[in-house]
Amino acid sequence: MSLYSLALVLSQFSLIFLIIWNAQSVHWDLPSLSVQLLGIFIALWGIYNIRIGNFNIQPEVKSEVLVTKGIFNILRNPMYTGILLVFLPVVIRGDHPFLWICYVLLFIVLILKIYKEEAFLEEKFGQSYSVYKARTWRILPYIF
Numbered sequence: 001m002s003l004y005s006l007a008l009v010l011s012q013f014s015l016i017f018l019i020i021w022n023a024q025s026v027h028w029d030l031p032s033l034s035v036q037l038l039g040i041f042i043a044l045w046g047i048y049n050i051r052i053g054n055f056n057i058q059p060e061v062k063s064e065v066l067v068t069k070g071i072f073n074i075l076r077n078p079m080y081t082g083i084l085l086v087f088l089p090v091v092i093r094g095d096h097p098f099l100w101i102c103y104v105l106l107f108i109v110l111i112l113k114i115y116k117e118e119a120f121l122e123e124k125f126g127q128s129y130s131v132y133k134a135r136t137w138r139i140l141p142y143i144f
Helices: 003-022 030-050 078-094 097-125 127-135
Strands: none
Touching: 003 078, 003 097, 030 078, 078 097, 097 127
C-alpha cells in the first residue's frame, strides 16, 4: 500500500471515529433509521457481491475479476454509499458544526479513494472497466 493510500484509509477511519465519538445520541426516529438501514443494506449487498476474500479497504485493487453483478450493476462503490448513508442522519440530527466538517471531510476522503481506485481498475481491466464505468454511478444514482 502506498503512503497516499495509507493516509486515505487512516483518514477515513479517523473521521468515522470522530463522527461516532461526537454524536450526541442515537436517533430512533423512522426517517433516520430508514436511511441508516438502507446504508447498511447497500454496503452488505456490496460485500456479498464482491465476496469477503476480495474485500479491500485500500484503494489498490486486490480482485482478479471485475465485479459487475448485483449492486455493482448500479453503483461502483456501494460500501462508500453505505458509509455515507449510515452517518448522514447522525450528522443532520446532531446539529453540530464539527459533525458537518467531519462528514464533508469523510466525503472528500472517499472521493479521493474512489479516484485512486479507478486509476488502478482502469490499468488492470482496461476497456472492460471503461465500459462498466460509463454505465454505472460512483456513489449516488443520477447524481454522482
